[in-house]
Amino acid sequence: MQAKEHKFSGVYVIEEKGKTSLATRSLTGAGSVYGEKVIDIDGVEYRLWPSRRSKLSAAIRNGLREMPIQRGSKVLYLGAASGTTVSHVSDIVGEVGTIYAVEFSPKVARNLLSLSQSRSNIVPIVDDARYPTEYSPFITEPIDIVYQDVAQPNQAAILTENMRHFCSFGAWGMIAIKARSIDSSIPASQAFNKELSEIEASGVGMVEKVNLAPFEKDHLFVVVRATEAAI
Ligand SMILES: C[S@@+](CC[C@H](N)C(=O)[O-])C[C@H]1O[C@@H](n2cnc3c(N)ncnc32)[C@H](O)[C@@H]1O
CATH class of the missing domain: 3.40.50.150 (Vaccinia Virus protein VP39)
Incomplete structure (x- = not known):
């Protein structure tokens, strides 16, 4: 799995099992905030950012x-x-x-x-x-x-x-x-x-x-x- 930088700085694109998700790099590294999925890639914690939960x-x-x-x-x-x-x-x-x-x-x-x-x-x-x-x-x-x-x-x-x-x-x-x-x-x-x-x-x-x-x-x-x- 890879986290690619989006054209907007601080926003990432993660591909997992053929599905693409937006994510942000967790500021605290302290896990999920509201039940969103958290993925560790090379020791960095990314929080998936669902488009149905955030406008x-x-x-x-x-x-x-x-x-x-x-x-x-x-x-x-x-x-x-x-x-x-x-x-x-x-x-x-x-x-x-x-x-x-x-x-x-x-x-x-x-x-x-x-x-x-x-x-x-x-x-x-x-x-x-x-x-x-x-x-x-x-x-x-x-x-x-x-x-x-x-x-x-x-x-x-x-x-x-x-x-x-x-x-x-x-x-x-x-x-x-x-x-x-x-x-x-x-x-x-x-x-x-x-x-x-x-x-x-x-x-x-x-x-x-x-x-x-x-x-x-x-x-x-x-x-x-x-x-x-x-x-
Ligand atoms: C659609 S929700 C916001 C969701 C949030 N922006 C997010 O993406 O996580 C709208 C929120 O605005 C608050 N709200 C509505 N009118 C407001 C006002 N006049 N001042 C402050 N908050 C208000 C409501 O209580 C509600 O929590």
Whole structure:
């Protein structure tokens, strides 16, 4: 078995019994985080990164062209849940990067809190992503990427408001838009267009859009970049 480097640094491709999987190199070497398979290759621990469990993995699998998250990145992650995707982002950014992981449900955040005890690059914040001023005291440096997966009706506004608050010109935004959370009474394409227009109206520059089917139904993954007008 071999782990090949993906074109995105910190992401690996592992071929096993004719099947290809994405993986990240474990930061801690301490085994599985959420039940994902762990493979040891030449003494290095790789954690498989299932595209049905993580929208970032699904976007990469579906041909994402820009992946701003890399070693050393400072990431504001909104909608961290129990830390499934956050744990892989933690592997990618390494000890020199930081993930400020915001989750508003204290129950869901319990695992996130314990994950942060074994990974010093995760700063857990139990708060509401709609109100960035509430948690800005915990964010002590400029953010390179705002990653947003809150599955809420006002997703676009939450992304752009946080970018305005914590980023400067050239920073990136990554958002997984869930059509049914926007408006379940209209077709998915219409719900996507509604959010996309709102993102564009904020002055943020559109970089790319990736549909997450078949891994996630009616989800669009969007990458944007902060322009001077937006910040
Ligand atoms: C789809 S799940 C996130 C999954 C996670 N991103 C992953 O890939 O591992 C959405 C999460 O966003 C949280 N959430 C929803 N609205 C929020 C808000 N306004 N502020 C913070 N978290 C929120 C929910 O509690 C839920 O845990």
